[in-house]
Amino acid sequence: MKKIERVHGLMEELGIDALLIEKSENRYYLSGFTGTAGRILFTEKKDYFLTDFRYTEQAAEETEGFEILQINSAFEERLNELLQENRVKRMGFEAAFISYEQYLKYRDNLEAELVETRNLIERMRMVKDQAEIEKIRKAVEITDQAFEHILGFIRPGISEREIALELEFFLKKKGAERNAFDFIIASGKRSSLPHGVATEKKIEYGDLLTMDFGIFYQGYCSDLTRTVVVGEATARQREIYNIVLKAQLEVIEKVRAGMGCREADAIARDIIAEAGFRENFGHGLGHGIGLEIHEGPRVSFTSEDILEKGMVVTNEPGIYLPEWGGVRIEDDLLITDTACEVLNKAEKTLIEISI
């Protein structure tokens, strides 16, 4: 079923006769509009794409099935006219996205009941279609190439920031639109910081080096983490690395459609806990990726989500030991009926960078 038809079905289920979509990823998902300003208003009979002078031509080119309206006056006033024209009684809005100030403007200007909706379009986005999967594949492929490239660049004396920059330069040359997040380049003791973004710290011989990076390619993202040792690994580094690797591989072995996300998380968590590091794996196993770097489903010990065929989720267990260092290994998985496909091809057995 077409996305727009599904939205109308959801509106009926919720008992709303209009729905306003403003979050850019949701707007793009439903319309294909790539500009930065625009809103979609679904009503029972007509669907509108509302934008300003800068984007009306682009919206007409990129979208299909919407009446394009150029907004020249105060948005809330024009919106109210449209609601009146369509005899709208209850309008859904994206409760987790708009600001309180925007909410007040709607409350004060609209003659329709405001109905908060949550995760309506985000839930639709969790299962990817073929075209979306191909874009994610390409994003992942470029990211894997960058990992391969950076292995030849890492050496004692360069800074974490230089590694981040080199990655970015390579990724953008290969077609990345933008970084998916501030790259995490955490070396030595700093590798115990799960979200240690790159600093001026210089790489030293013997460092564990965790690199977590990803890109957007045609709107869709990738997310990769690898931890390497600069020089020869110590027995302790190897031990911790192999526990995380075992947990990560076990997840790949077992996940499939129909499994609860909590259950998937437990596969890795149990292995790490049995090895004595339960307290050192404090974050969830993973998250969905797509138009956002963190989207549904949540793969964690508190998640109620169920894995479905076509979801793309990260698998990123880690062990973090304060004042010593940490290891995280992350791939992006495409969930299939009976198993999962690991989209990343980047090497995963412990890499010791020869100096």
Ligand SMILES: [Mn+2]
């Ligand atoms: Mn991630």
